[in-house]
Amino acid sequence: MNLAILDLRRQKARFAATALGLGLLFAIVLAMGGIYRGLVEDATLLVDHMGADLWVVQRDTRGPFAERSTVPPELEDRLRSVAGVASARSFSTATIQRVHGARNLRMTVVGLSWPEDKGGALPLVAGRPLRDPHRELIADRSLGLPLGEVLALGDDTFTVVGLTQGMLSSGGDGVVFATELDARAILNWMAPEARRLEREGRLARLAATDLDSRVLEDRLKDERSVLPVLDPAPANAVLVRLRPGASLAEVERTLAGWPDVTVYSAQAQRDLLLKGVVEKSRKQIGLFRALLSLVSGIVVALILYNMTVAKTHDIALLKLMGARVSVVVKLVLNQGLLLGGLGYGFAVFLAQVAFPLFPRRVVLGAGEYIGVGVLVLVLVTVASLAGIVRALRIPPTLILAG
Amino acid sequence: MEAVRAENLHKTYGHGDTEVKALRGVSMVAHAGEVVALLGPSGSGKSTLLTALGLLNPPERGTVTLMGERVIDEGRAQGDLAALRRARIGFVFQKSNLIPFLTAHENVRLALALNDREGPETHARAQELLDYLGVGKRGAHFPEELSGGEQQRVAIARALAPAPQLILADEPTAALDSHRGRAVMELFRQVAREQGTAVVVVTHDHRTLDVFDTIYEMEDGLLSRSAQTA
Numbered sequence: 068m069n070l071a072i073l074d075l076r077r078q079k080a081r082f083a084a085t086a087l088g089l090g091l092l093f094a095i096v097l098a099m100g101g102i103y104r105g106l107v108e109d110a111t112l113l114v115d116h117m118g119a120d121l122w123v124v125q126r127d128t129r130g131p132f133a134e135r136s137t138v139p140p141e142l143e144d145r146l147r148s149v150a151g152v153a154s155a156r157s158f159s160t161a162t163i164q165r166v167h168g169a170r171n172l173r174m175t176v177v178g179l180s181w182p183e184d185k186g187g188a189l190p191l192v193a194g195r196p197l198r199d200p201h202r203e204l205i206a207d208r209s210l211g212l213p214l215g216e217v218l219a220l221g222d223d224t225f226t227v228v229g230l231t232q233g234m235l236s237s238g239g240d241g242v243v244f245a246t247e248l249d250a251r252a253i254l255n256w257m258a259p260e261a262r263r264l265e266r267e268g269r270l271a272r273l274a275a276t277d278l279d280s281r282v283l284e285d286r287l288k289d290e291r292s293v294l295p296v297l298d299p300a301p302a303n304a305v306l307v308r309l310r311p312g313a314s315l316a317e318v319e320r321t322l323a324g325w326p327d328v329t330v331y332s333a334q335a336q337r338d339l340l341l342k343g344v345v346e347k348s349r350k351q352i353g354l355f356r357a358l359l360s361l362v363s364g365i366v367v368a369l370i371l372y373n374m375t376v377a378k379t380h381d382i383a384l385l386k387l388m389g390a391r392v393s394v395v396v397k398l399v400l401n402q403g404l405l406l407g408g409l410g411y412g413f414a415v416f417l418a419q420v421a422f423p424l425f426p427r428r429v430v431l432g433a434g435e436y437i438g439v440g441v442l443v444l445v446l447v448t449v450a451s452l453a454g455i456v457r458a459l460r461i462p463p464t465l466i467l468a469g
Numbered sequence: 470m471e472a473v474r475a476e477n478l479h480k481t482y483g484h485g486d487t488e489v490k491a492l493r494g495v496s497m498v499a500h501a502g503e504v505v506a507l508l509g510p511s512g513s514g515k516s517t518l519l520t521a522l523g524l525l526n527p528p529e530r531g532t533v534t535l536m537g538e539r540v541i542d543e544g545r546a547q548g549d550l551a552a553l554r555r556a557r558i559g560f561v562f563q564k565s566n567l568i569p570f571l572t573a574h575e576n577v578r579l580a581l582a583l584n585d586r587e588g589p590e591t592h593a594r595a596q597e598l599l600d601y602l603g604v605g606k607r608g609a610h611f612p613e614e615l616s617g618g619e620q621q622r623v624a625i626a627r628a629l630a631p632a633p634q635l636i637l638a639d640e641p642t643a644a645l646d647s648h649r650g651r652a653v654m655e656l657f658r659q660v661a662r663e664q665g666t667a668v669v670v671v672t673h674d675h676r677t678l679d680v681f682d683t684i685y686e687m688e689d690g691l692l693s694r695s696a697q698t699a
Contacts, residue, residue, distance in 0.1 A: 385583075
């Protein structure tokens with residue numbers, strides 16, 4: 068005879084509402100873990116996807132994701148000449164925000180090394196890889212751009228030819244892939260008015276000097292000339308792949324001697340991202356999660372305590388009838404476990420239904436579900452102690468008091 | 470055969486100025502099949518005696534013997550009193566004290582479940598007892614759906630379920646009208662006769678004293694045997 072269940076039979080609605088409330092709390096605990104995992108996955112997605120063995124960045128920087136890095140244009144060729152290097156390719160990325168139609172479109176632009184990389188290895192869910200070296204984009208579905216959509220970026224228009232799924236930057240923004248040159252053009256684009264002002268400023272500064280350089284003045288006035296400050300910026304990094312059998316440590320040692328670059332293995336780049344970009348979020352989420360767990364525990368304890376108080380008379384009667392301690396403990400504990408179980412079930416249901424609608428990815432694996440399940444079990448068991456202690460202190464003679 | 474024997478029970482509450490001697494050397498006996506009444510004014514010690522016999526509130530001194538087995542010796546419990554209560558003693562109270570979230574049938578089965586008796590035979594036993602007490606058709610109802618008299622009958626059925634040797638009843642008819650009160654007292658006598666159970670009833674109701682085999686009167690913690698009616 069399960070007294071816990073028989074008791075709940077008479078207060079189904081109240082119990083269900085309580086379980087629902089607890090479920091919401093547990094769902095938030097679950098979400099915290101999922102949001103953290105989502106942050107980690109988003110942060111390392113590009114590093115993992117680019118498949119480089121080494122990331123060569125500007126000397127003493129932690130670029131290209133953690134901070135700004137620029138590398139000289141000839142670095143690619145220099146790296147190709149290093150023993151053990153199979154390929155080297157420039158890499159540019161930055162997050163931009165543009166007005167597209169009626170909305171602000173925030174996206175991370177990543178350059179693909181044309182013609183070796185046309186985006187064929189990307190997780191395409193619609194469309195095709197790049198076919199043209201210019202004015203084509205592969206966009207993540209999260210940006211809401213349909214195939215064939217035309218975007219004005221910089222001086223050009225670009226057509227979305229392919230769609231990916233789940234390609235997000237560490238900031239959670241959808242990624243668009245263009246050829247490396249297009250990416251750099253997009254990322255370093257300057258408005259015509261800004262260019263004009265820069266030219267005028269330079270002319271004014273030239274006039275203010277005692278230099279009489281007709282050639283320099285002509286160059287400044289010529290729309291076709293290239294101003295060094297307005298040049299397309301160099302790439303942010305060069306990605307290196309090693310030949311099969313080549314020693315990573317050996318190549319790293321060689322590059323460490325170069326004065327203008329710093330080199331990171333893919334793992335080191337991942338660690339930089341996790342410790343730099345994600346670390347504070349991780350701590351914040353971890354603390355928030357601990358706090359939520361504590362609040363959940365207190366709420367469960369109060370609920371179970373009050374449920375026990377409401378049964379004081381019945382527990383006294385059971386004890387008077389000679390019920391074993393285990394019968395009383397089970398009555399309280401089983402209700403706690405039922406409450407926790409139902410709440411957890413509702414939390415899992417919410418996770419399946421509602422979390423995919425969240426603006427940032429909530430990544431939940433079996434480990435997360437099991438972890439929170441165990442947490443709920445521990446919380447409910449510990450929280451039941453308050454009710455159990457109360458129940459065990461109820462004297463059976465209470466019944467005789469009327 | 471003696472179902473319960475109490476000898477020289479002493480119980481004191483409070484200290485100093487607030488000290489109350491609830492039991493002052495009380496001795497009594499109830500035989501199997503016998504219905505015993507405990508009379509006395511409020512505060513005379515009746516309920517204290519009942520809790521001592523029911524192994525709920527052991528006396529400081531004295532012995533309680535249940536079916537020949539000494540279970541309290543000079544105020545000290547001899548064994549697991551809770552186990553003795555659930556197997557050998559049934560309780561009936563002024564209010565029925567049924568578990569409100571259990572049906573009448575489940576309330577009776579509860580007394581069996583506490584004694585590790587589960588299964589179809591307990592269903593049959595519960596139904597048999599409810600039928601015996603005239604509430605067989607009310608088994609599926611919750612206590613709040615039963616009248617006071619019906620609730621008390623279910624409580625008696627529950628007390629009888631584990632076939633106890635002793636039933637202790639604390640003013641079981643106080644909440645009933647005289648007709649129903651008498652019916653309950655007669656039910657106790659029937660149970661005592663037919664089940665061989667000793668029934669000790671604390672009562673104020675002098676109109677039903679003819680039902681009892683033995684009547685004790687308590688005053689100021691002292692017990693005296695006042696009359697024997699049968």
